[in-house]
Amino acid sequence: MNEPTQITSRDNPLLKRLRLLSQDSTAYRKQGQVWLEGDHLCRAMLARGQRPSTAVFTERCWSDSPHDLRDACEHRVVIPEALMAGLSGLESPAGMGFVWDLPAHPMLEPISATVVVDRLQDAGNVGSILRSAAAMGFGQVLALKGTAGLWSPKVLRAGMGAHFALRLVEGLAPDDLRALSVPMLVTSSHRGEFLHRSELPWPCAWVMGHEGQGVRPELEALASRSVRITQPGGEESLNVAAAAAICLHASAAARTLPL
Structure with missing residues (x-):
């Protein structure tokens, strides 16, 4: 050279x-x-x-x-x-x-195991969710408008290289998610079935909502199920990146055959 x-x-x-x-x-x-x-x-x-x-x-x-x-x-x-x-x-x-x-703007893959991030503002949360998605076998992350830029410097650093294992599509509107062919699961701090009692489908799309407002109603209407995480310690809610890690691990564990 x-x-x-x-x-x-x-x-x-x-x-x-x-x-x-x-x-x-x-x-x-x-x-x-x-x-x-x-x-x-x-x-x-x-x-x-x-x-x-x-x-x-x-x-x-x-x-x-x-x-x-x-x-x-x-x-x-x-x-x-x-x-x-x-x-x-x-x-x-x-x-x-x-x-x-950057590659050409990727298209949404309808049948891929997916994480949807809805208006998440904190770059550290977004990057952490990308890491969890890649680690747990989710191949696609879809970001709705209002979410921190997936390729922004802070998200890149927080993602620690997970970006290159994922299909990343951003700037989407709620109606764009109708193209997904997999069941959509929304998270909630106060309603829905408990995660540890759920039979989780695979592949699926987990929706993680805004840090303060949660998942918007339009996405709840599209979802096939609402799921919550048991919190016996009594906290009002979990950090969204922590909640995502728990939910994605539950999906990964559910699809893994016992040893």
Whole structure:
């Protein structure tokens, strides 16, 4: 491969674009790219057979990085540590990152095991739910309008690489979910059958609602079942990411044959 390109000016067009991608939660929609900062996210992308369009390294990291990261793509850039710090969203800036071209807008898959996120605002909750979905065998996440951007920098970091194991479709309206062919299960803190007593269908679509308002009525009307989690300790409700992990694990356990 050719030697990497050296960039020393913060006004370089590539670095301007990366600062936008790293700091603006919606810039990925206009740019069609995401900035993946750090070894873990970059390796998660490579492990799923994806390749970056550009690889960016600090001068120090370039000399220390293994060949699988250095040779991940043809366009490689080396910058001073101070310029990488200006791109970073981390307290301790990483020494490298990838620019990845987002795939064409994916279509909803009607028969896939699915998680629907309805207007979730907290990026940490959304990223955590993506991790749980990937871990429990759910292949698709559908985000309704009003949900934090699935490819925003904070959701990417919270997802810890789960994005690359999932079909992600965002900007949907409630009526778009009528295309699903699998049973839809909505969560509630105060009504419906208890999760631990339920016979859960597979595949299915779990709907996780807004942190404060819960699942909107239009989705409850589309659902085949409402489910709640027993809370003997008496708390009013669970954090939505915790509730999602419990529900998705229950589905995964129900489809697993006993040892």
